[in-house]
Amino acid sequence: MVLYCLRLCTGAGISALRQSAGGISWRLHPLAQDYDELEAILSNPQKGIVSGQRGLFGTKSDFVYYDRLVVKRYNVRKPSDALLDLIRPSKATFAFRKARLMEQAGLPVALALAAANAPRRGLVQHCYLIMQRVPGAKTYREFFAAGGDLDRARQLGNMIGRLHASGLRHRDLRCENLLEDDQGRLWFIDMEGVRVQLLPLPGRALRDLRALKRNFSRFKATPAPGVLAAFWRAYLRAQPQANRRAFMEGRRRLFAVGR
Numbered sequence: 001m002v003l004y005c006l007r008l009c010t011g012a013g014i015s016a017l018r019q020s021a022g023g024i025s026w027r028l029h030p031l032a033q034d035y036d037e038l039e040a041i042l043s044n045p046q047k048g049i050v051s052g053q054r055g056l057f058g059t060k061s062d063f064v065y066y067d068r069l070v071v072k073r074y075n076v077r078k079p080s081d082a083l084l085d086l087i088r089p090s091k092a093t094f095a096f097r098k099a100r101l102m103e104q105a106g107l108p109v110a111l112a113l114a115a116a117n118a119p120r121r122g123l124v125q126h127c128y129l130i131m132q133r134v135p136g137a138k139t140y141r142e143f144f145a146a147g148g149d150l151d152r153a154r155q156l157g158n159m160i161g162r163l164h165a166s167g168l169r170h171r172d173l174r175c176e177n178l179l180e181d182d183q184g185r186l187w188f189i190d191m192e193g194v195r196v197q198l199l200p201l202p203g204r205a206l207r208d209l210r211a212l213k214r215n216f217s218r219f220k221a222t223p224a225p226g227v228l229a230a231f232w233r234a235y236l237r238a239q240p241q242a243n244r245r246a247f248m249e250g251r252r253r254l255f256a257v258g259r
Contacts, residue, residue, distance in 0.1 A: 011097055016028060026114050048064035049062050057082075067133070073126055102191065112129060113132060115129050115130070139175050154230050158237070160238075168196060170193065173212055174212070232251070
C-alpha cells in the first residue's frame with residue numbers, strides 16, 4: 001500500500017510517454033498510439049467543449065465526446081483550488097495515475113490515455129484527461145431501479161470486491177459511475193476520488209457500499225430476491241481468505257445485517 005501511495009504522489013512506476021502538441025505537454029498511455037484520432041485532439045483539446053462556467057471559477061468539469069474517446073476538462077472551482085494547484089499535481093494527473101494503478105491491478109477501468117495541464121492564466125490552470133469511451137455504455141440506473149438481477153449482482157460483487165482486495169477505495173460508487181458495455185462487461189469510471197488504504201480496514205472499505213445502498217433507496221426499489229446475497233457472496237470470495245471474517249463483521253456493523 002505504501003508503494004501505491006508513492007506511485008500516486010510521484011508517478012514512479014507508472015509508464016507514460018511524453019509528447020508536446022498545441023503548446024501543451026502531454027503524458028500518454030503506451031496504448032495511445034492505437035487511437036489515430038487522438039493526435040488532432042492533443043493539438044486542440046478545447047475543441048467542442050461547451051462550458052456552462054461563467055468567469056474563471058465555477059463548474060467542476062466539462063466534457064466532449066468522440067466515437068472512441070472522451071475529453072474531460074477539469075475547471076478551477078474556487079480561488080483556494082487555484083492556490084493549491086500551485087503546489088500539488090493536477091486533478092488530471094492524479095486521475096491518470098489512479099486509472100493506471102487500477103489497470104495494473106487488473107481491474108476493469110476505462111483507460112486513461114492522456115493527461116496534461118493547460119497553459120496557465122495567472123493563478124488559474126485548467127487540465128485535461130482523455131479517456132477511452134466505453135463502447136455502447138449504459139449506466140447501472142436500470143439495474144438499481146429494477147431491484148437488480150442475480151447475474152449482474154455477482155459481477156458487481158466481484159468487481160468491487162477485487163477493488164477493495166487491491167487496497168483501493170473508489171469513494172464515489174453510484175449507478176452513474178458503473179458502466180456496462182455492449183458486450184455485458186462492467187467498468188469503473190470517474191477515478192478522481194480513488195484512495196489507497198494504508199490500513200486496509202474492512203469497515204473503511206465497506207463505506208464504498210453505502211452509496212450503492214442509497215441507490216436502491218433513491219429509486220425506491222426493493223432488491224429482488226437473492227440479489228444482495230449473490231452480491232455479498234461474490235464480494236467476499238474476492239477477498240483474501242484471511243480477511244473474510246473481518247469483512248463479514250464489518251458488514252454486520254455497517255449495515256446492521258443479522259440484527
